[in-house]
Amino acid sequence: MNDNIDNKRRSLLKTGTALGAAALSGVSLIAQGADASNGQKAKVASADLPLPEYDNLDVVAMAESLKKGELTPIELFDAAYARFQSRSAINVVAVDHFQQAREHALTLSKAGSKERADSNAPLRGVPFALKDLHIKVKGTVTTNGSPLFKDSVATNNSTLTQRYMDAGLNIMAKLTSPEFGQTATTESALHGDTLNPWDLARTSGGSSGGSAATVAARILPAAHASDGGGSIRIPASNCGVFGLKPSRGRVPMGPGAIEGWMGLSVHNTVTRSVRDSALLLDLTQGKEAGSRITHQDQSLMAAIKKAPxxxxxxxxxxxxxxxxxxxxxxxxxxxxxxxxAALGHHVEEAQPILPIEGMFKGMGVATTSGLLYTIQEQEKLLGRKAREEEFSPIVWRHLQNAPNYTAQNVFSARSAFDDGAKAFDHFFNDYHLILSPVTAVPPPKIGALSLNQPYDDFVQDIMYASPITALFNMTGLPAMSVPLHWNDDGLPIGVQFAGPYGGEPLLLSLAAQLEQASPWADKLPGFIS
Structure with missing residues (x-):
């Protein structure tokens, strides 16, 4: 398969009639301009796109319409494709799979009603996309936001990819992520800057910024995401969508690695609705070969139907x-x-005593050591050493520091994580959940968290982005960002809830209750008119 990886984001109108269903319907696919330097909003009218009601459909609604025959997979593909094009100013596509996805949608659409009814894939034909980081689709490229991987073709599917496919999702693209997920913004030399649909001068967050911006801009109802220090929750907060980081071990990471970054990193999704998050987690959770962590078999869709x-x-x-x-x-x-409090819950200020210094030192050890391992494995495949010019200054510095860590440093890191986990576990004997900010500041301007800047400047700004979220990566606990607030500038600011290990049912149950009490589905970025 040939994947289009184009730094200049050339117009996909050039791909001709192979992708032309939306164009053939008379829809203009030319991207609207956006001036990211002053936050000017590029208006995109949904009424001028195929299937205007598409913007208001979540995954569950799409699946129901497909099953009833009210919509076809090709209609949903055309609607999503047109929005990828008309809303391309936010720059979310790292690798496109549009041709393969359209051919798959056509094949599914030609199937008869009996074949649809007999299908075991509940999301058969629903458009979806993966984050362009540490997840594979056989025969395609995952760049990891790095020039070193821009031609690296996968020889197998990731376990999670296969579960998405088995559920019936039609994977249209891989969405932008910063270089190796190393910062809380989505800006890279390879793919450019991904902009926040609520203010084009600001970051969508990172490292799942392409996924969160895609969902916020109503291009897709949900997208794959991953989180090693806040990379689901930070962009979810910045973009006004829902994002749950699951407990360590609930969602498969393999087959290449069973844990990411010594257990810090996990996979899941960002969604507009809570029920989509619950359904997608139901369909993908569970152990794989090599797993040594198992979770109780729980129906998350059942959990959201019962208010806590x-x-x-x-x-x-x-x-x-x-x-x-x-x-x-x-x-x-x-x-x-x-x-x-109005919903009948008891809220009070309290927090556990944590070994903060040891935990964050350990996080540096785990993330940079994991980065070095990734680079060394790619060097083996390429048959050469990676070069400094292939990395941003911040990532290159991490790579120079990583060989200095010892086995004792790694052991101390995991011990500090475990000590933090024990402190939280004791704390959750007295409290059901913890409420906190997601980040310490509203969505920053593009450039503030870039990997292409002096190290001291980067560290000063990144300290406001992810330390609160990272606590729950180090301890392996589930945590979510819920879009419950917009500030006076119209920027979304999520709030974080964290729970005990395996506490996803309670978190999702509360999220569904909050979604009903303070709905966010009708909130649209100014980018969309």
């Missing part, structure tokens, strides 16, 4: 390093606390 009562929720409003938290982020937490 009388939860005891701790509010953790402090930055792990004592730095200030922006008033807008505190306001989002306080507003949510009032909503929780």
């Amino acid at each position: 009562k009388g939860l005891k929720i701790a509010v953790m409003n402090n930055h792990p390093f004592g730095l200030p938290i922006h008033a807008d982020c505190i306001k989002a937490v306080n507003k949510t606390a009032k909503l929780l």
Whole structure:
């Protein structure tokens, strides 16, 4: 298969009639302009696109319409494809699979009603996309946001990819991520800057920024994402969508590796609706060959149908390093606390005592060592050493530091993570959940968290992006960003809930309750008119 990886994001109108269903219907696929330097909004009218109601459909609604024969897979493909094109100003596509996806949609659409009814794939024909980081589709490229991987073709599917395919999802693209997921923005030399649909001068977050921006811009109802320090929750917060980081071991990482970054990194999705998140997790959770962590077999779709009562929720409003938290982020937490109280939950300020210094030192060891391993494995495949010019300055510095870590450093890192996990486990004996900010600041401007800047400047800004979220990566606990607040500038600011290990049913149950009490589905970025 030939994948289009084009730094200049050339117009896909050039691909001709092989992808031309949307173009043949008379739809203009020319991207609207956007001036990212001043945040000017490029207006995109949904009424001028095929299937105008598409913007309001989530995965569950699409699947139901497909099953009833009200929509066909090719109609959904055309609608999604047209939106990828008309909303391309936000720059979310790293690798396109449009031709393969359209051919697959046509094949599915030609099937008869009996074949549709007999299918074991509940999401047969629903459009979807993967994050362009550490997940594979056989015969296609995953670039990891790096020039070193831009021609690296996968020889197999990831376990999670296969589960998505088995569920019936039609994978249309791989979505942008920063270089090796090493920052909380989605900007890279290989693919350019992914912009926030709510303000084109600001970052969509990272490292799943392409996924979150795609969902926020109503291009897709849901997309794959991953999280090694906040990379699902930060972009979900920045883009006003829902994002759940599952417990360590719930979603498969293999077959190449059973854990990412010594257990820090996990896979899941970002979605517009809570029920989509529950359904997609139901369809993909569970052990694979090599797994040594098992979770109780729980129906997450069943969990969201039962509203929780009388939860005891701790509010953790402090930055792990004592730095200030922006008033807008505190306001989002306080507003949510009032909503929780109105729903009958008990909310009070409290937090566990954690070995912060050891945990964050350990995180540096785990992430940079994991990065070095990834590069060394690619060097073996390429038959040569990686070169400095193939990396951003920040990533190159990480690679120079990584060989200095010892086995004792790695052991100490995992011990610190375990000590933090024990502290949280004891804390959850007294509280059901923890409420906190996702980030310490609203969505930053493009460039603030770039990997192409002096190291000291980068560290100063990144400290406001992910330390709160990272606590739950190091301890392997589930946590979610819920879009419950928009500030006076119209920027979304999510709030984070974390729970005990294996606590996804309770988190999703609460999220569904909050979604009903304070809906966000009708909120559209100014980018969409």
